[in-house]
Amino acid sequence: MSIIPRCPDCETEMEKGFVPDNTFLGALQTVWHPGDPESAGDTFFGMKVKNRTKTVHIDESGTRKISTYRCPTCGLLRSYAE
Numbered sequence: 687m688s689i690i691p692r693c694p695d696c697e698t699e700m701e702k703g704f705v706p707d708n709t710f711l712g713a714l715q716t717v718w719h720p721g722d723p724e725s726a727g728d729t730f731f732g733m734k735v736k737n738r739t740k741t742v743h744i745d746e747s748g749t750r751k752i753s754t755y756r757c758p759t760c761g762l763l764r765s766y767a768e
């Protein structure tokens with residue numbers, strides 16, 4: 687985004703950042719995905735997994751990285767899928 691958004695409550699310029707998505711591989715930038723989540727199934731690298739939060743199928747061609755702006759005055763977060 688080229689224009690810095692202002693907090694709708696405080697009128698203060700918001701600070702750009704992102705919310706890290708932590709995985710066992712490290713941290714990733716959260717992405718926006720179109721449509722409804724579709725289950726990726728019960729396997730993980732070919733191994734059957736149990737009692738684990740189900741992962742969803744990701745089509746990377748439609749995803750957009752999410753930038754999150756934070757108001758330094760009140761802490762409000764606003765996210766944009768750019």
Ligand SMILES: [Zn+2]
Nearest residue numbers: 693696757760
């Ligand atoms: Zn604010």
